[in-house]
Amino acid sequence: MKSFDRIVSVAAPLPEADVDTDILFPARFLLLPDKTGLGKHLFHERRSQAKFDQSGFVLNSPPFDRAEILVAGPNFGCGSSREQAVWALLDFGIRCVIAPSFGEIFYSNCFKNGALPIILAEEQHGIVLRAAKTGAALGVDLEQQIVNLPSGDVIQFNIDPHRRRAMLLGLDEIGAILTDDINDILDFEQRRRALSPWLHLNKAELSVLLADKEPIDE
């Protein structure tokens, strides 16, 4: 995973509530098989509509088209579990989202990819949002867990210590489990076989699935 230390950037204000992952990354682009190059479809409908009717959308409008920080509304990233929403944000250049609350799966997906989701209480969020709207640069420092405002003020935030460390060091969670916990997993599996053998499926049982399968190319 890419590490995250600190960034200084303009912050795009998008204080709308309940921006779901379908808005972030419409489903028809989920047919694209890769993680990379998805930024052009981020907020696809909003951005293309704004180009069409020239109504303006924050991420189309300088200086926010180069923002690395998004100041969003409550329940940001609710809905579908699609990790493409995070990959698209990152590919677009946004590495940090600040919101009063997040959809849970999106929140978790951010940490797997080196994107930082920051939860701020309403009052602090309001201060950051107002600062973002000025178009001045904000700083986000994960080590110190602070947002630096143009006024010189700082806003404190909290990230779970394990996740913070993993982000700062760019740790590989799967690698860590395989290195540190594999014996615990083996022990657990033995216990499970003894206590609840019905949870263990084997090839013979699964072969009922594969029986009488028609040979059709897909």
Next chain:
Amino acid sequence: MQSLTLYDKIWNAHVVKTYEDGDVLLYIDRHLVQEVSSPQAFASLIESGREMRCPDAHIAVADHAVPTRFRQKQLPDGHAAQQISRLRANAVRFGIPYVPMHDRRHGIVHVIGPELGFTLPGATLVCGDSHTSTHGAFGSIAFGIGSSECECVFATQALRQRKQKSMRVTLNGRLGDGVAVKDIVLALIAKIGTKGGVGHAIEYAGPAIATLSMEARMTLCNMSIEAGSRVGMVAPDETTIDYLNGRPLAPRGAEWDAALAYWKSLPSDRGAVFDREVALDVSRLAPHVSWGTTPEETAPINGFVPDPDVETDPERRARMKRSLEYMNLKPGTRLSDIAIDRVFIGSCTNGRIEDLRAAASVVKGRRIAASVVGMVVPGSAAVKVQAEAEGLDYTFLQAGFEWRDAGCSMCVAMNDDRLVPGERCASTSNRNFEGRQGQGGRTHLMSPAMAAAAAITGRLVDVRSLLA
């Protein structure tokens, strides 16, 4: 002894280890793998040179991108065909069971998991799909994950997790005629909001639960994520056991007896304390429809499109204004005056046999309105076969509906089943998000009976007015 909840008991039984900060490495018994969230996870597994830890704990099936008609034809070359063949190739490469599109066991992951007996009480089950909460209807901890977590399950069969808080939703009373479990869950989401369940594992309990079929319980748990909760559960009981008995992958013989004894120990203890309690009396509930672009923007069908100007909370007011603009609705409009263009009956929320029966009973002997295009998409091949055995296909076709093959279809609009901009759809699916059923499409969520009634009248309507 400490009183435990259903969630506590299953959680405790799956703790591989507890880390210093209180996080837990949670063992995952079952993983459903679909074509949209898996390719990047497989690619990363290959790239890192890691092995599939336990191939027999997964079942792969393509459901999101599959066409629901003209299946006998070769799929045209394109992203969908590539995505499906890629899933098959990955399944073969890693030795995990794959259910092909033409197989009699094919269907939406959340429909076939239970049908196969892959979903069991007391198990942990994940899938790279937020509606994995569906499987909690069996008394399992089931939740949606992202692609990175799919890869973690492939490689380790475990996930580092923090335990959720608990919320009990107690359903009292008895549903009236023409009112369905979809109405309960829409009313619940309207009450607690789309972030009302964030951070909580919901257990649905109370007298109304005992009367619900497994299909209905799945609808209820399915929609938990729309209230913000990754986990929705119902304790296993005789209804659960009757459903599972004899399923292809359910335990047999002595293992079945042992499993049964364990499952009976799972319901929450009498004195169990929940972090949050919500109660809902369902006996006076009217059928509900959504009017906005989030599932909480829902009202009884005998109501009106609300007026943002009387909303005191500025955030909600802004939200409502945006929703009404997208939905092209004026405040004060009677919900039953809203004309529709399309009807979609299907999805992992409402694509099961009971849902099709409920819709067919409304449709029987009637024609859908001339202005409406309606489609019925069974949740699985097995549901389709059963419906055809009961003659439901005939009822739908006679009424003017299209009768399709199984898949996610117009709930996620990744295949050709899509609304065109401006079209308005009465839908039994789970999300009325902007563009969810196709770019610029407008979705009204409702129960299968309500969607069927809308098809007949060409507008949103109280299905009870059509019942004899």
